[in-house]
Structure formats: structure tokens, C-alpha cells
Amino acid sequence: xxxxxxxxxxxxxxxxxxxxxxxxxxxxxxxLQWYRQNSGRGLVHLxxxxxxxxxxxxxxxxxxxxxxxxxxxxxxxxSRAADTASYFCATEVKGGKLIFGQGTELSVKx
Amino acid sequence: xxxxxxxxxxxICKSGTSVKIECRSLDFQATTMFWYRQFPKQSLMLMATSNxxxxxxxxxxxxxxxxxxxxxxLTLSTLTVTSAxxxxxxxxxxxxxxxxxxxxxxxxxxxxx
Numbered sequence: 001x002x003x004x005x006x007x008x009x010x011x012x013x014x015x016x017x018x019x020x021x022x023x024x025x026x027x028x029x030x031x032l033q034w035y036r037q038n039s040g041r042g043l044v045h046l047x048x049x050x051x052x053x054x055x056x057x058x059x060x061x062x063x064x065x066x067x068x069x070x071x072x073x074x075x076x077x078x079s080r081a082a083d084t085a086s087y088f089c090a091t092e093v094k095g096g097k098l099i100f101g102q103g104t105e106l107s108v109k110x
Numbered sequence: 111x112x113x114x115x116x117x118x119x120x121x122i123c124k125s126g127t128s129v130k131i132e133c134r135s136l137d138f139q140a141t142t143m144f145w146y147r148q149f150p151k152q153s154l155m156l157m158a159t160s161n162x163x164x165x166x167x168x169x170x171x172x173x174x175x176x177x178x179x180x181x182x183x184l185t186l187s188t189l190t191v192t193s194a195x196x197x198x199x200x201x202x203x204x205x206x207x208x209x210x211x212x213x214x215x216x217x218x219x220x221x222x223x
Contacts, residue, residue, distance in 0.1 A: 033212070042203060042216040043154075088153060096207030097144060100154045 006089060006101040014109050019076040021104040023089030024069075030092045032065055034074050037086045037103075046074075046087075081110045113137065114206050116215030123222055128192045131218045133160075133204035139184035140206035145177075148201040148217075160187040160204075194222040 006023045013019055025032070034046040049056045049065045049072065056063045062075040072089055086105050090098040113136040123129045133143055141162045146154040158179055159167040166179035178190040187206075191198050203217040 031210075040201075040219070043214045045212070045214075048210075090154075092212070096142060096205065096212050097156065097159060098154075098205070098212065099156065100146075103153045 006087075006104050008104060009102065010105045010107070012107040012109065013079055015079060015081055017079055017108075019079050019083070019106055019108070021074045021087050021089075021106070022071060023073070023101045024071045025089075025091045025099075025101070026070065027091070027093060027099075029067075030094065032063075032072050033090045033092065033098070034061075034063060034072075035088045035090060035100075037088065039085075043088075076106075079106075079108045081108050084108045114140075114143075114204060114213045114215040116204055116218050118218060119216060120219045121221070123194050123220070125195055125222055127194055128190055129194055129220060130188055130190045131202055131204075131220070133187045133189070133206075133215050135185045135206045135213075138206070138208045140187070140208070141184060143181065143187040143204055143206045145179065145187075145189050146203050146205070148203065150201075154203065157189075157202075160189075162187075191220065194220075196222045198222050 031050045033048045035043045037043050047058045047063050049063050060077045065072045084107050086103050088103045089101040115134045117132045143160040145157045147157050148154045156169050157172045160179045160181040162181045168174045181187040199222045201217050204215045205212050
């Protein structure tokens with residue numbers, strides 16, 4: 001079953017702009033992870049934020065986590081055409097078992 | 111670093127036949143691996159948890175007799191789609207974890223014709 005919603009489902013921006021994707025989940029979590037998937041390909045792990053963390057950075061990525069609202073956001077700054085992909089949040093409910101959100105399809109136009 | 115390898119990456123099979131997908135942990139031992147399915151333009155859905163040396167645990171709505179999972183060794187889990195139907199055409203992907211890190215295979219595209 002899906003853990004929750006992601007919004008927007010699709011996002012189209014110009015190169016250089018920032019992209020923000022949101023994720024909500026339903027159950028208690030150990031951590032929340034964000035993944036990227038290029039069309040027809042496997043998953044690339046982007047960032048993991050633990051349930052006791054509120055914000056985490058990695059390069060152009062910034063992730064926030066609000067456990068009281070059961071929500072997370074992924075911000076990609078200064079986007080590039082190469083960032084075009086689908087982005088999924090996933091909550092680890094126990095020992096490696098992930099429940100994925102619906103995903104956001106990001107299109108970055110040059 | 112640790113890698114999970116999946117094979118085949120693409121497979122086409124005829125309706126009614128069975129097809130096996132392998133998931134190998136290349137440099138770590140995985141007592142537990144996970145199988146996901148992804149239909150086009152959709153998210154990944156957890157199908158089952160593969161447990162080394164014991165029966166797999168299936169998610170609600172996943173037919174265990176149709177999707178046979180075998181985890182006979184610490185480095186290999188297999189998913190066999192039996193009596194394949196065009197509706198089974200999908201992207202199947204496995205994962206294993208070591209410590210706090212989850213590693214995904216490259217995924218397998220199954221097309222049933």
C-alpha cells in the first residue's frame with residue numbers, strides 16, 4: 001500500500017529555478033528517504049533524514065521533515081536539465097522495508 | 111561499495127509461461143531482501159519480503175502462488191512470475207540492506223505478450 005501523497009504530481013520549471021516537492025506519510029517512521037528515478041531506470045538514493053532530524057542538506061538538495069505533520073519536502077536549488085526525473089519519497093517502516101509515495105515527475109527545461 | 115545486481119534487465123515472455131528474475135547481493139550477505147513492482151507512470155509497490163531460509167512474507171493483495179520467491183542463499187533471491195499474463199508486464203526491482211543503507215538492483219522490465 002502507498003504510504004501517502006506527494007505533490008505536485010508533475011512539475012515543470014526552467015533551468016536555474018528551484019524545485020520543491022512535498023511528501024506526506026501516514027505511519028510512524030524510522031527515517032524518510034528521497035530517491036530519484038530516470039525514465040525506465042533503477043533508483044538512485046538521494047538523501048536520508050532520520051525521524052529525529054528536521055533538516056538535512058546534500059549539495060543542491062535540502063530536505064525537511066516535520067514528524068508532527070507527517071510531512072517532508074525536497075528542495076532542489078538551481079535546477080539543471082539533468083535533474084529531469086521522477087522523485088519519490090519513501091519511509092522506512094522497519095529494517096529495510098520501504099513504503100513509497102506517489103512520486104513527482106520533474107521536468108527542467110533548458 | 112555494496113551492490114545489488116538484478117538479472118535479466120529486460121525479458122519478454124509468452125502468456126502462460128513462467129519467468130525468473132534474480133537478485134544478487136554482490137559483496138554483502140542479505141538475510142532479507144525486498145521485491146517491488148512498478149507499473150508505468152506509477153510508484154513502487156512493495157510486493158514481498160524475501161527471507162533467507164524461510165518463506166517470503168507477501169503484502170496484502172499479492173498472490174504468493176503466482177509470484178514465487180526463493181531466498182535459498184544469503185546472496186541470492188529469486189522472483190518467479192508463474193503463468194504470466196499481460197497484466198503482469200511491469201518493472202520489478204529488488205533491494206537489500208546492510209546496516210542503515212538500502213541498495214536497489216537495476217530493475218527488470220517484464221513484458222508478457
